[in-house]
Amino acid sequence: MTTENQALIFEMSKEGRIGHSLPELDVDRIDLDELLPSSFQREEAAELPQVSELQLVRHYTALSRRNHGVDSGFYPLGSCTMKYNPKINEDVARYPGFAHLHPYQPESQIQGAMELMYKLQTSLEEVTGMDQVTLQPAAGAHGEWTGLMLIRAYHEGRGDYERTKVIVPDSAHGTNPASAVVAGFEAVTVRSTEEGLVDLDHLRELTGDDTAALMLTNPNTLGLFERQISEMAEIIHEAGGKLYYDGANSNAILGITRPGDMGFDVVHLNLHKTFTTPHGGGGPGSGPVGVKKDLVPYLPAPIIAKEGEHYTFSYDFPETIGRVKPYYGNFGINVRAYTYIRTMGPEGLKQVSLQAVLNANYMLRRLQPYFDTPYEQHCKHEFVLSGKRQKKLGVRTLDMAKRLLDFGYHPPTIYFPINVEECLMVEPTETESKETLDEFCDAMIQIAEEAENTPEVVQEAPHSTVIGRLDETTAARKPVLKYSREAYVSTKS
Amino acid sequence: MNDFRYLPMTDRDQKEMLDTIGVESLDELFEDIPDKVKFDGPLEIEPALHETALIKEMQRLAGRNVNVKDYPSFLGAGVYEHYIPSVVNHMLLRSEFFTAYTPYQPEISQGELQGIFEFQTMICELTGMDLANSSMYDGPTALTEAAMMSCGQTKKKEILVSKTVHPEALEVLKTNAAGQNLTVVEIEEKDGCTDMEDLEQKYTSSTACVIVQYPNFFGQIEDLQKVEEITHSDKSHMIVSSNPLSLGMLKPPGEFGADVVVGDAQPFGIPTQLGGPHCGYFAVTKKLMRKVPGRLVGQTTDDSGQRGFVLTLQAREQHIRRDKATSNICSNQALNALGAAIAMSAIGKYGLKEMAEQNMQKAHYAKKALEAKGFRPAFSGPFFNEFVIEFTKEVSQINEQLFDKGIIGGLDLGRFYKGREKQMLLAVTELRTKEEIDALASALEGAE
Numbered sequence: 001m002t003t004e005n006q007a008l009i010f011e012m013s014k015e016g017r018i019g020h021s022l023p024e025l026d027v028d029r030i031d032l033d034e035l036l037p038s039s040f041q042r043e044e045a046a047e048l049p050q051v052s053e054l055q056l057v058r059h060y061t062a063l064s065r066r067n068h069g070v071d072s073g074f075y076p077l078g079s080c081t082m083k084y085n086p087k088i089n090e091d092v093a094r095y096p097g098f099a100h101l102h103p104y105q106p107e108s109q110i111q112g113a114m115e116l117m118y119k120l121q122t123s124l125e126e127v128t129g130m131d132q133v134t135l136q137p138a139a140g141a142h143g144e145w146t147g148l149m150l151i152r153a154y155h156e157g158r159g160d161y162e163r164t165k166v167i168v169p170d171s172a173h174g175t176n177p178a179s180a181v182v183a184g185f186e187a188v189t190v191r192s193t194e195e196g197l198v199d200l201d202h203l204r205e206l207t208g209d210d211t212a213a214l215m216l217t218n219p220n221t222l223g224l225f226e227r228q229i230s231e232m233a234e235i236i237h238e239a240g241g242k243l244y245y246d247g248a249n250s251n252a253i254l255g256i257t258r259p260g261d262m263g264f265d266v267v268h269l270n271l272h273k274t275f276t277t278p279h280g281g282g283g284p285g286s287g288p289v290g291v292k293k294d295l296v297p298y299l300p301a302p303i304i305a306k307e308g309e310h311y312t313f314s315y316d317f318p319e320t321i322g323r324v325k326p327y328y329g330n331f332g333i334n335v336r337a338y339t340y341i342r343t344m345g346p347e348g349l350k351q352v353s354l355q356a357v358l359n360a361n362y363m364l365r366r367l368q369p370y371f372d373t374p375y376e377q378h379c380k381h382e383f384v385l386s387g388k389r390q391k392k393l394g395v396r397t398l399d400m401a402k403r404l405l406d407f408g409y410h411p412p413t414i415y416f417p418i419n420v421e422e423c424l425m426v427e428p429t430e431t432e433s434k435e436t437l438d439e440f441c442d443a444m445i446q447i448a449e450e451a452e453n454t455p456e457v458v459q460e461a462p463h464s465t466v467i468g469r470l471d472e473t474t475a476a477r478k479p480v481l482k483y484s485r486e487a488y489v490s491t492k493s
Numbered sequence: 494m495n496d497f498r499y500l501p502m503t504d505r506d507q508k509e510m511l512d513t514i515g516v517e518s519l520d521e522l523f524e525d526i527p528d529k530v531k532f533d534g535p536l537e538i539e540p541a542l543h544e545t546a547l548i549k550e551m552q553r554l555a556g557r558n559v560n561v562k563d564y565p566s567f568l569g570a571g572v573y574e575h576y577i578p579s580v581v582n583h584m585l586l587r588s589e590f591f592t593a594y595t596p597y598q599p600e601i602s603q604g605e606l607q608g609i610f611e612f613q614t615m616i617c618e619l620t621g622m623d624l625a626n627s628s629m630y631d632g633p634t635a636l637t638e639a640a641m642m643s644c645g646q647t648k649k650k651e652i653l654v655s656k657t658v659h660p661e662a663l664e665v666l667k668t669n670a671a672g673q674n675l676t677v678v679e680i681e682e683k684d685g686c687t688d689m690e691d692l693e694q695k696y697t698s699s700t701a702c703v704i705v706q707y708p709n710f711f712g713q714i715e716d717l718q719k720v721e722e723i724t725h726s727d728k729s730h731m732i733v734s735s736n737p738l739s740l741g742m743l744k745p746p747g748e749f750g751a752d753v754v755v756g757d758a759q760p761f762g763i764p765t766q767l768g769g770p771h772c773g774y775f776a777v778t779k780k781l782m783r784k785v786p787g788r789l790v791g792q793t794t795d796d797s798g799q800r801g802f803v804l805t806l807q808a809r810e811q812h813i814r815r816d817k818a819t820s821n822i823c824s825n826q827a828l829n830a831l832g833a834a835i836a837m838s839a840i841g842k843y844g845l846k847e848m849a850e851q852n853m854q855k856a857h858y859a860k861k862a863l864e865a866k867g868f869r870p871a872f873s874g875p876f877f878n879e880f881v882i883e884f885t886k887e888v889s890q891i892n893e894q895l896f897d898k899g900i901i902g903g904l905d906l907g908r909f910y911k912g913r914e915k916q917m918l919l920a921v922t923e924l925r926t927k928e929e930i931d932a933l934a935s936a937l938e939g940a941e
Contacts, residue, residue: 005799006603009611009838019839020578025851026927027858032742032850035857036875040714042744046618048842053580056838060584060608067604069592077594084499085592088544093766094582097555102568103768104904105559106892112557113767123538138630138769139824141811149672178811178821182641183672187816225525255536256523262530272824276499280828281605282595282627282788284770300668322668326571326633326661327768339551345541348497355502357522362510378514378522405600413597416812433501434510465600468795475793475805479782481624482614 078413078425081273114311129260130290143268143287148183219380233263252381255350387422403461569920606802621747622776629773632757633662649701657709685872712879741849762836772829786820852878
């Protein structure tokens with residue numbers, strides 16, 4: 001990483017420079033006033049930057065050097081599955097035959113794209129054990145909301161309007177309760193036991209005629225498999241509710257167990273987690289949703305269907321909840337996911353989960369002597385540590401996370417799940433070598449030792465990043481959310 | 494076991510790791526999964542392909558599609574093919590950007606954060622608004638989130654939306670509104686624009702917001718001044734969905750008094766890719782700052798006073814507020830926002846104006862060329878880069894004949910509107926040459 005401060009692109013701008021090569025206007029230019037009444041004309045040009053192409057390249061190259069990605073180094077951010085993003089996926093998504101298609105071209109012109117979408121749908125159906133998948137949702141949270149809207153439509157379709165509650169574990173991702181509310185439900189929290197699993201007695205208490213669904217991540221966000229999943233399914237199904245699977249953690253289960261076989265009725269997958277599409281600094285992702293048969297009539301149209309050798313858009317969903325996204329979802333992302341599935345095949349996908357789980361357990365056992373580990377059972381693809389012991393020494397989990405930056409690592413997820421004190425949630429993924437895991441564990445162990453012997457080294461971290469700890473309080477109290485144009489003008493003069 | 498290039502674990506690694514854990518086999522790590530839910534047997538999906546065969550297969554699939562680089566296309570309707578400077582793709586391929594996630598650790602995410610801060614600034618410049626967020630999934634979902642925010646803020650339950658808004662955006666809006674038990678009332682279209690009389694009539698004290706598109710779905714430029722007068726006669730929000738390229742020429746919605754401006758930044762450097770991923774944007778007045786959905790990047794300083802950037806005002810968001818959050822958005826379209834910012838930087842202040850004007854000039858040339866051949870435009874008002882032509886036979890048939898001549902025709906409006914089967918919505922961007930437009934006019938003459 002570079003340590004120089006990087007000017008804003010607006011600050012580099014100089015009147016008269018250009019960084020583009022627009023086509024020439026080859027038709028006669030008509031006077032603007034003839035085309036557009038002056039009341040609609042923009043008076044002042046928008047202050048976009050004026051830079052040369054090389055200046056632009058240097059600027060964004062400099063910015064990239066101030067950023068850490070999976071390609072830069074280990075990124076064990078729990079529940080985010082920061083695995084390697086294969087290069088071939090990027091190449092394929094840029095083929096003109098995928099990148100330059102218009103959504104309103106007729107079916108006959110996009111049969112290859114439709115074949116790909118159809119095959120991705122069916123692959124994901126097989127992986128999740130579901131009857132039908134839609135590729136429309138744009139991301140995980142979008143998938144959650146879509147799934148809950150389907151569940152709501154299902155209940156209402158049976159004349160049942162009393163199911164107003166969605167049960168969510170206290171360890172759930174924040175999007176779960178938020179999605180429930182946006183879908184018109186009330187979110188109710190079910191407690192976890194000391195073993196880190198859903199408290200079945202509490203679940204029984206909460207479940208009733210007003211239960212629309214239980215949302216569950218399995219393995220849960222503590223990295224533990226909810227082994228009583230069948231009992232939970234029974235509790236919910238007996239009460240007439242549906243079971244929703246948050247696929248954020250599906251990297252642990254490929255070819256090992258399937259949500260459909262565990263009793264789930266609706267599933268979303270994060271293709272940007274399990275299926276290697278890049279996270280892009282926060283998107284674009286893709287959040288396909290799979291459902292069991294009884295929910296199929298409610299799916300958003302269209303779905304890709306196959307008739308003989310021909311692929312078609314099927315709009316035959318009489319009870320549809322309606323569109324959740326225009327066109328056909330994040331196709332460009334779906335191309336990458338399908339490329340990955342074809343790279344790995346059935347055996348490869350299973351190996352992914354086996355090795356992701358082995359990596360996580362290995363790290364857990366290496367770190368166990370130095371940190372509090374709230375749960376004893378084998379973890380799945382991720383695990384949590386508690387910084388309780390270090391906190392007593394005056395070193396917070398936040399400090400340890402910042403100290404990890406000095407070693408060139410992206411820290412684990414911190415302070416989540418909220419039911420573990422001073423939590424660090426570590427997810428190594430299967431694409432990391434044992435050497436990398438060992439080096440990271442060594443760094444963690446060193447930090448634990450520093451917390452005892454030289455706590456200030458940890459408390460004052462990071463020491464080697466391009467910038468120190470940032471003042472987030474002022475950022476929120478007096479928000480500066482854009483470069484001010486006044487300042488821009490004064491810089492120029 | 495080393496059959497897969499993404500999996501580095503060797504047999505020796507595996508043995509050492511199992512030893513450290515203190516188990517005999519991998520299976521022991523999965524003993525907590527009850528047998529009855531264990532999946533038994535191979536997944537029935539297509540077999541793995543080695544890299545060479547995979548490339549061949551993916552090229553086969555891509556080759557079965559007709560792409561808009563090989564054929565001149567007059568399709569638009571919310572998704573546009575534009576000039577993409579080569580630098581955009583090269584910068585996006587800097588893997589420090591695309592292999593990162595949400596910038597939770599600002600010390601090692603300054604590049605992404607600054608890039609998005611610059612994007613937010615550019616969107617404000619274009620729309621004339623006070624602040625913009627870091628992106629939404631796309632234009633239609635941004636429009637929907639705007640309506641939801643408005644209902645939450647005004648505590649009113651009625652959304653007025655013009656029938657001249659993109660029909661798929663309307664569909665997405667209705668799906669979302671149903672989820673929150675909100676009412677969507679549609680305003681009639683008249684001469685290709687929002688019927689202002691109908692808007693006046695339907696506007697009530699329960700109206701949370703009025704939504705129009707500028708330029709609208711038919712390419713026509715709506716009278717925002719009139720919309721503003723009606724919308725702000727009481728405490729409702731004016732929401733404008735806008736193609737940001739058009740704002741290179743058109744007076745920005747912010748100057749008309751819009752409360753929220755949304756749209757899709759796809760025209761800036763983002764390929765059409767069958768409709769996604771694109772890049773929704775979301776801009777508001779200062780008054781609504783703390784109600785904005787999604788992520789916001791703010792400027793601050795570090796402990797030594799150096800300028801830096803962080804995610805800010807996070808108390809609005811789902812990971813803090815959980816069931817009290819007004820939006821559930823988490824991942825957005827960050828990389829595409831970065832791409833759009835790179836494209837906007839390359840195109841620049843005067844380039845944007847020129848590009849917007851070229852679109853308008855060429856679309857007007859095309860309309861005149863078609864009129865000269867005797868075709869009748871459906872509407873007479875001012876338009877940007879799209880217009881509607883009325884034919885005497887069905888557009889679906891005409892498009893087949895056009896394609897026989899190597900041209901991808903415009904959108905068949907019958908796809909969305911009963912009774913408009915003979916109307917075609919044509920988009921003409923800076924990429925269409927005079928020659929291609931003339932060829933379209935001749936081909937249409939033959940097709941009718």
